Amino acid sequence: MDSYILKLFISGTSMRSRKAREYAEKLAEKRDDITLKVIDVLENPDPAEDYKVMATPTLIRTSPLPERRIIGDLKNADKVIEFLDI
Amino acid sequence: METSKTIKKLATNIPGFDHISMGGLPAGRTTLISGSAGSAKTMFAAQFIIEGIQKGEHGVFVTFEESAQDIRNNLESLNWPVAKYEEEGKWIFVDASPGTTHQQMEMGDYDFNAIQARIKLAAKRINASRISLDSMGAVFNQFDNPNIVRRELFSLSRAVKSLGITAILTTERQDEYGAVGRFGVEEFVADNVIILRNILHQEKRRRTIEILKYRGTNHHKGEHPFTIIHDKGIVVIPLSSLELKQKSTDKRVTSGSKDLDNMCGGGFFRDSIILASGPTGTGKTLMATEFLAGGVEAGDKSLVFAFEESHEQLFRNARGWGIDFDRMEQDGKLKVVCMYPESAGLEDHLLNMKNVIEEFKPKRIAVDSLSALERVSSIKGFREFVIALTSFIKEKQIMGLFTATAPALMGGASITEAHISTITDSIILLRYVEINGEMRRGLTVLKMRGSKHEKNIREFIIDNTGMHLGKPFSGMSGIIAGNALHSDYKDSLNDIDEQMSSSL
Numbered sequence: 001m002d003s004y005i006l007k008l009f010i011s012g013t014s015m016r017s018r019k020a021r022e023y024a025e026k027l028a029e030k031r032d033d034i035t036l037k038v039i040d041v042l043e044n045p046d047p048a049e050d051y052k053v054m055a056t057p058t059l060i061r062t063s064p065l066p067e068r069r070i071i072g073d074l075k076n077a078d079k080v081i082e083f084l085d086i
Numbered sequence: 087m088e089t090s091k092t093i094k095k096l097a098t099n100i101p102g103f104d105h106i107s108m109g110g111l112p113a114g115r116t117t118l119i120s121g122s123a124g125s126a127k128t129m130f131a132a133q134f135i136i137e138g139i140q141k142g143e144h145g146v147f148v149t150f151e152e153s154a155q156d157i158r159n160n161l162e163s164l165n166w167p168v169a170k171y172e173e174e175g176k177w178i179f180v181d182a183s184p185g186t187t188h189q190q191m192e193m194g195d196y197d198f199n200a201i202q203a204r205i206k207l208a209a210k211r212i213n214a215s216r217i218s219l220d221s222m223g224a225v226f227n228q229f230d231n232p233n234i235v236r237r238e239l240f241s242l243s244r245a246v247k248s249l250g251i252t253a254i255l256t257t258e259r260q261d262e263y264g265a266v267g268r269f270g271v272e273e274f275v276a277d278n279v280i281i282l283r284n285i286l287h288q289e290k291r292r293r294t295i296e297i298l299k300y301r302g303t304n305h306h307k308g309e310h311p312f313t314i315i316h317d318k319g320i321v322v323i324p325l326s327s328l329e330l331k332q333k334s335t336d337k338r339v340t341s342g343s344k345d346l347d348n349m350c351g352g353g354f355f356r357d358s359i360i361l362a363s364g365p366t367g368t369g370k371t372l373m374a375t376e377f378l379a380g381g382v383e384a385g386d387k388s389l390v391f392a393f394e395e396s397h398e399q400l401f402r403n404a405r406g407w408g409i410d411f412d413r414m415e416q417d418g419k420l421k422v423v424c425m426y427p428e429s430a431g432l433e434d435h436l437l438n439m440k441n442v443i444e445e446f447k448p449k450r451i452a453v454d455s456l457s458a459l460e461r462v463s464s465i466k467g468f469r470e471f472v473i474a475l476t477s478f479i480k481e482k483q484i485m486g487l488f489t490a491t492a493p494a495l496m497g498g499a500s501i502t503e504a505h506i507s508t509i510t511d512s513i514i515l516l517r518y519v520e521i522n523g524e525m526r527r528g529l530t531v532l533k534m535r536g537s538k539h540e541k542n543i544r545e546f547i548i549d550n551t552g553m554h555l556g557k558p559f560s561g562m563s564g565i566i567a568g569n570a571l572h573s574d575y576k577d578s579l580n581d582i583d584e585q586m587s588s589s590l
Contacts, residue, residue: 011199019194045203053204054182054228055196055238067187071229072194083191 004086005063006036009048011056016073020057023074027081034086061086093303096216096252099137100130102322106306107297112278116246116253120267121282126293126312126320127256130282131218132157133319134254136166138216139176145216146178146208148201151224154179165317178208184228192230198238202245209249217251223258223268266298277301283309287464290431295322311470313433323433323474339450339485342380343373345555346514349531349540354512357483358535359476361456361506363490364516368527369546370489371395372407372553373514374452377487379409382419386449386485391439392424393458400424407552421446427458432471435459440478451479455489456506472506511535516546519565528565529555 008024010017021038028036041048041056051060061068061084068084095109104110111117111134121127135145149157158179161168171177182201209217222239229235246253257267262283266276279298284291294309312322338353341360347353354360362370374390381388392400400422404411414420423442430438443451453475460468479486488510513532518525527546531539542558543565559565 009200011197011203014197016195016197041200041203045200045207048200049180049204049207052181052185054201055198056200057196058200060188066189069188069190071190071192072196075194079191079193 002064003033003035004061004084006034006084006086007047007051007060007062008036008038009051009053009056009058009060010038010040012040012042016057019073019075020059023077023080024059027077031086059084093301095303097141098134099141100133100320100322101318102310102312102324103295103320105324106295106310106322107300108304108306111252111254112300112303113252114250115278116243116255117278117280118267118276119254119256119280119282120259121256122259122262122284125282125284126314127282128152128157128220129314130320131220131254131256132161132166135177135216135218136161136168136171136319139171143215144176144178144212145218146180146205146212146214148180148182148205148208148217148219150182150219150228151221153183154181164319166319175212178212178214180204180208182225196234196238198242202242205246206249209251214251216253217246217249218254219246219256220254221256221258290462290464290467292431292464292467293433295320311433311467313431313437315434315437321437323436323470335483339386340380340384341373342376342378343553343555345544345553346373346529349529349542349544349555350512350534351537351539354485355536356485357480358511359480359486359488359509360512360514361488361490361510362514362516363492365492365518368516368518369529369548369553370491370516371400371403371454372548373516374454374487374489375400375404375407375409375411376552377450377452378420379404379411379414381450381485382414387419387421387447388414388450388452389421389443389446389448390423390452390454391442392422392454393427394455395424397422397424406550407548408550409552421448427462432459432463432467436471436474439475443479443482443484448484450485450487452487453489455491457489457491469506472509476506476509517543517565519545519559519562521562528559 006024006028008020010021024036024038028034039047041053055071057071057073059070059074059080070080070083074080093115094113095107095111096113097104097110119127119130132147135147138145147157158168168177172179208214225239226232226235243255246255259265259267262285266279266281278300281296281298283294283296285294293312293314295312296309297305297307306324310322310324312320315321335356337356339356340353341347341350362373364370378388378390401411411420411422415422421442456472459471463471476486512534515530515532517528519528527548528543529546530543544558545556547554547556
């Protein structure tokens, strides 16, 4: 079984950040093959620098490579799965 | 007028910039630098940080367009040790350039809080006093939704402002003389705006910098030319703000020719600028050669910038006139710099000449000829060049002899003359005089500021001992204008005229 690692960058508790977090956490719960890590850039900015993240929310599939990113509050669930190919 | 509310400035140490800005950039504030493609915005933004580090101020460079690696390489090729400064914790990059290793998609609303957090972190980490963001416009290329980008860039520039650090934001514009910015400058909190231009005019490139506005504090207005020099980067040439504050002296020194000294009331003033103008072959280079040799013999270090002859030609000619340039050069009393005028733009020539002058420290300088430089530039650029050079040498109390070539063989004014005759203190005209089927030469001192001088036109004789001034041409008129006529001849013509008209 393929496994996927997702990293979600958010900033604090803004509406955008909450929405994106809710969605990502729900997705990770449903799927065994997905590991999710949530990073709040306001508290922990270093990873943002490591991954060269400019906007929040940004959801990154870091594994398997090549990387894929979605920027935004992740409105459309199906499209997320499709684009990240997970 | 300084009030307690005047905004303080941070000296940038970018050569010439602190002068035209009367102190530097508004301290603790954000300044927008807007310029067309290739106008040196990135260089200005980088140089701001580099010069700061050399003063002990650390800086952050945020790049939205080129990768940090590309910028690092470009700056290292200018001999700026960015990698070393990074290791030493003095320079830090925030690389927000487009990623090449991933595919990206937008879905819904987003903000730029991540880049804001990264910038804050970087600034704190190295205790930055300077920050550059290059370039705001490039961000639009990274995202699909321009409305969101515009909103977030505005928020970003406010966040940078709130850091209280002196900041530069660069942005693009399209027309050199059009709108300030391409995306609407209002977004970027434009209290302070500087424009960089790279103008193509009559086939020549001219780089200028203009401080469009500084809120709450003064600066010199208008465009100032600048050039880019290896090792130094941007060097601004502050022309319009040059002040006429040269001291003046009564001391006279030799022109190199005793005959000419006599015509000039005893010689040239120590700090004067002399223009020697005449058609080709009338003896200007000889005059310049004697000027230099006379100087060396009188104890002046002499320097010549030759744009029309080679080193060998000059020295050979000098020998033919009994002057030993070789010895003078070997003794370190004479320096000869020969260059093709086409080899560089006028701003570069100017800076090169200034460097040579500062290093060699001559007491007198000859430029042979100015006309050669005039031919390779625009009228405006040439006039600015002459003003900048003459005020530079006057400030150093160096005497200068410039030669200019009049276009017509028999006389008439050269364009060079028309432009710089008001800047020069003394003007000497050389002309051909046709007498009885022979071409002879004449010299006259047209102007000599602050001194009596001979009004005659004397014959100018060249032989193997150099230049000599003979008797004045008497009984002739129209020499300088190029229509030399014996007064007798003219009288006879008048007689014939009268006879003819009375017989009608």
